[in-house]
Every structure is written in C-alpha cells, then in structure tokens.
Amino acid sequence: MKQYYVKGNNIITTLVPHQASWVIKKIFNARTYAPGNSTIVLKHKLSISQIYRELRGNFQKVSWRKMLCNNYAPPKCTFITWLAIMGRLATCENLLKVGVHCDQVCSQCNKENETFEHLFFLCDFSYEVWSAILRWMGFRRNVEAWSVELQLLKQHNNNSVSHNVYRMAISMTVYLLWKERNARRFSQLLHTPNMIVRHALMLIYTRCYSVKKFASVV
Incomplete structure (x- = not known):
C-alpha cells in the first residue's frame, strides 16, 4: 500500500506541527474521523459517498x-x-x-x-x-x-x-x-x-x- 509523507514523516502517524497554520492543523486532525486505522485515506481512488458509507457504518434501514x-x-x-x-x-x-x-x-x-x-x-x-x-x-x-x-x-x-x-x-x-x-x-x-x-x-x-x-x- 502506498504511503504518503510530509517532510519525511508518514502523514498518518506524524504529529501535528505546532507551528502549522490552523488550516494545516484542521487537515491533520481530520485523520481522526477516518475509520479502519485511516486506511481509507490511502486509497488511490476515493469518493465522498464511499467515505460517508464507511463513517456511517452498517445499520438496519427503517421501513419508513x-x-x-x-x-x-x-x-x-x-x-x-x-x-x-x-x-x-x-x-x-x-x-x-x-x-x-x-x-x-x-x-x-x-x-x-x-x-x-x-x-x-x-x-x-x-x-x-x-x-x-x-x-x-x-x-x-x-x-x-x-x-x-x-x-x-x-x-x-x-x-x-x-x-x-x-x-x-x-x-x-x-x-x-x-x-x-x-x-x-x-x-x-x-x-x-x-x-x-x-x-x-x-x-x-x-x-x-x-x-x-x-x-x-x-
């Protein structure tokens, strides 16, 4: 599986830089919302609907x-x-x-x-x-x-x-x-x-x- 790095550090495991802007911090903090140990963000092809389904999880659909x-x-x-x-x-x-x-x-x-x-x-x-x-x-x-x-x-x-x-x-x-x-x-x-x-x-x-x-x- 392809890994992504920022200045030599793995984007999934690296700590958020203290000197980073608030935008960069938001991007890094978004990792906590990705399920499955964040493997979803490492896929080459990704869609919003796919992310939504994984975040939502499986549940029984109500009849109404x-x-x-x-x-x-x-x-x-x-x-x-x-x-x-x-x-x-x-x-x-x-x-x-x-x-x-x-x-x-x-x-x-x-x-x-x-x-x-x-x-x-x-x-x-x-x-x-x-x-x-x-x-x-x-x-x-x-x-x-x-x-x-x-x-x-x-x-x-x-x-x-x-x-x-x-x-x-x-x-x-x-x-x-x-x-x-x-x-x-x-x-x-x-x-x-x-x-x-x-x-x-x-x-x-x-x-x-x-x-x-x-x-x-x-």
Missing part, C-alpha cells in the same frame, strides 16, 4: 425511510410526520404519560379522549379529511389505522410522480390535522374538514409548481 427522505413536502410537514412516526407528538395521551394534565377530550369531535390514533384516524373530523384526500388521489378504500397506513406507504417507494405526490399528501395532511388540533386547543379557531382539504390541495399544487417533473399534476 422513503416517506421522509424522498418527500417533496415542506420541511415543517416532514418534521411533524417524523414526530408522528416516532410517536413523539405532544398529544394529551403522551402528555399524561409524563405527568402533564390537560383536557383529554378530543378537540375535533368532543366525543372521545385524544390519543394519537383517534386524533388522526378514528376521529370523525380526521376521517372525513383523509377520505377526501384519498379520493382526490384516486383511491377507493377506507382510511386505515396509522400502522396499516405506514405499511401501505411501503408500496409507494419509487420515484414516480404519483408516488411522490402520495408521500407529499400524507405528510401535508398529518401536518394540517396537527395544526388544526393546536388551533382549536390554544386559539379557539375552528375550521371545517372541507377547509382542511382545500388547504392541503393548495399546498400540494404549490409544491408541484416548483418541481418541474410534477408538471403533469398541475
């Missing part, structure tokens, strides 16, 4: 990665979707688990306690929103539980226009339902399911206008 990594929805929508996937949204159910007491009744239907599943899928308000969004996308099926919807998302993991729009629509709807929940609880602002659907479609069309390959949607 395509939902977030290949999603053209606004960042605020994908962030709320990530919190929803991880079960970290501050619903009344989750707040109660950490000792925060609040009105447990769902602010959208005023019938059942606010759990994640109820708020987003079992509530009459949310069910009406989801049903309209699914019809707009051409689906003729009932709204399922979140765990089932995540499984269905696996079928929309390629880069086609229809699959990208599907992922966008899911993220935007989750975001808008969560925004509506907060508006009702903290600002006493009420919107109808039809208003939420219209807002979601406006967001989808706006994003599609900004991405050339989605021109067929608009």
Whole structure:
C-alpha cells in the first residue's frame, strides 16, 4: 500500500506541527474521523459517498425511510410526520404519560379522549379529511389505522410522480390535522374538514409548481 509523507514523516502517524497554520492543523486532525486505522485515506481512488458509507457504518434501514427522505413536502410537514412516526407528538395521551394534565377530550369531535390514533384516524373530523384526500388521489378504500397506513406507504417507494405526490399528501395532511388540533386547543379557531382539504390541495399544487417533473399534476 502506498504511503504518503510530509517532510519525511508518514502523514498518518506524524504529529501535528505546532507551528502549522490552523488550516494545516484542521487537515491533520481530520485523520481522526477516518475509520479502519485511516486506511481509507490511502486509497488511490476515493469518493465522498464511499467515505460517508464507511463513517456511517452498517445499520438496519427503517421501513419508513422513503416517506421522509424522498418527500417533496415542506420541511415543517416532514418534521411533524417524523414526530408522528416516532410517536413523539405532544398529544394529551403522551402528555399524561409524563405527568402533564390537560383536557383529554378530543378537540375535533368532543366525543372521545385524544390519543394519537383517534386524533388522526378514528376521529370523525380526521376521517372525513383523509377520505377526501384519498379520493382526490384516486383511491377507493377506507382510511386505515396509522400502522396499516405506514405499511401501505411501503408500496409507494419509487420515484414516480404519483408516488411522490402520495408521500407529499400524507405528510401535508398529518401536518394540517396537527395544526388544526393546536388551533382549536390554544386559539379557539375552528375550521371545517372541507377547509382542511382545500388547504392541503393548495399546498400540494404549490409544491408541484416548483418541481418541474410534477408538471403533469398541475
């Protein structure tokens, strides 16, 4: 294996010169981030993706990665979707688990306690929103539980226009339902399911206008 030297010293093992500039020191200190005893930096052909894979290491891919990594929805929508996937949204159910007491009744239907599943899928308000969004996308099926919807998302993991729009629509709807929940609880602002659907479609069309390959949607 070819060795590289700086003034007669091996670049991998030599100490950082005290009189070196801060740029040179940064370059030398970067050796600590190279795995495998720094052998990766000695290869004749090197790529950024190769370095990234070696630094990252091996791990099991999560089933919902395509939902977030290949999603053209606004960042605020994908962030709320990530919190929803991880079960970290501050619903009344989750707040109660950490000792925060609040009105447990769902602010959208005023019938059942606010759990994640109820708020987003079992509530009459949310069910009406989801049903309209699914019809707009051409689906003729009932709204399922979140765990089932995540499984269905696996079928929309390629880069086609229809699959990208599907992922966008899911993220935007989750975001808008969560925004509506907060508006009702903290600002006493009420919107109808039809208003939420219209807002979601406006967001989808706006994003599609900004991405050339989605021109067929608009």
